[in-house]
Amino acid sequence: MAKLPKLNTDLSGLSEPLFSDAVTIIFNLLTANSGSFPGIPVAMGVMGPLPPNTLGDLINRYNVIRLGAPYAGQVADTNTAHNNIQRVITKNGNWLNTFCNGDLGLLKKTGYPLQKESEAQGKLEQSTLTVFSLTIVNKMEFFITKVKGNDLRYAVMYTDATNPDLNPANWKFYYAGHRHGEIEGFTKGKSYKFVSFAMGTDTDLTYSEVVTVEAL
Numbered sequence: 001m002a003k004l005p006k007l008n009t010d011l012s013g014l015s016e017p018l019f020s021d022a023v024t025i026i027f028n029l030l031t032a033n034s035g036s037f038p039g040i041p042v043a044m045g046v047m048g049p050l051p052p053n054t055l056g057d058l059i060n061r062y063n064v065i066r067l068g069a070p071y072a073g074q075v076a077d078t079n080t081a082h083n084n085i086q087r088v089i090t091k092n093g094n095w096l097n098t099f100c101n102g103d104l105g106l107l108k109k110t111g112y113p114l115q116k117e118s119e120a121q122g123k124l125e126q127s128t129l130t131v132f133s134l135t136i137v138n139k140m141e142f143f144i145t146k147v148k149g150n151d152l153r154y155a156v157m158y159t160d161a162t163n164p165d166l167n168p169a170n171w172k173f174y175y176a177g178h179r180h181g182e183i184e185g186f187t188k189g190k191s192y193k194f195v196s197f198a199m200g201t202d203t204d205l206t207y208s209e210v211v212t213v214e215a216l
Contacts, residue, residue: 004102007112009093012086013153015179016066016078020059022113023085027055029111030092036109041095042088055092058085072134075141075180127154129196129208133216138186140213144179144196153199154179161191161212168195168207186215 011022030037031044045054062081065074093112100106107114128145144154159171174183176196186192191214195207 005104005107006097006102006115007093007100007107007110008115009090009097009112010086011089011113012082016082019082019085020063020066023055023059023089026089026111027059029109030055033109036106037096037099039095039099041091055085055088058088072136076182079181125198126206127196127198127208129156129194129211131194131211131213133186133213134182135216137188138184138215140183140186140192140194140215142176142180142183142194142196144176144198144208154196155199156183156194156196157207158183158192158194161193163193168197169205171195188215190215 043054045056066078130143132141154176156174157168157171193212197205
């Protein structure tokens with residue numbers, strides 16, 4: 001028996017610009033087709049500061065933060081705003097999947113992408129990692145370039161720069177739900193080395209070039 005089509009409710013693997021575009025499309029189509037989805041858990045509101053905690057308000061705050069002038073803690077604030085939107089996307093998306101019950105015409109009115117069958121991706125290409133030491137004690141900020149592929153997650157491996165073990169698989173592991181974020185637990189004045197990799201369906205990992213950074 002063929003599976004009913006469903007919405008993809010997890011957009012967290014997208015880059016920030018693509019995530020912004022995707023959730024704005026969802027906002028616009030659900031707003032335009034609001035009469036088709038009575039009882040949706042989180043209202044659309046308007047694309048602006050009011051009313052609070054509607055999807056439009058959350059998207060507006062997210063874009064103001066991520067596109068604003070750089071400041072200490074901007075990455076963390078962007079991640080928080082991103083996650084606030086993703087929670088709404090997941091909650092509404094799960095409700096919509098039940099409400100639409102595989103009706104492709106209704107599903108297409110939501111603006112959500114449809115789920116795809118899982119595909120073997122093969123060995124993934126090398127990512128590029130950038131790391132900055134923050135003036136906030138014990139923290140490092142990282143950025144990972146997006147690797148082509150669907151449903152990817154990323155990870156950062158790191159260790160003391162003096163560690164003679166050259167195999168990153170033996171270093172500390174940090175799961176990166178997004179391509180940028182902050183890692184805690186570093187000692188001021190010490191240097192650390194980092195690599196990143198994308199996680200797909202293939203177990204053969206491709207590490208980035210090693211980046212060495214001194215903690216401020």
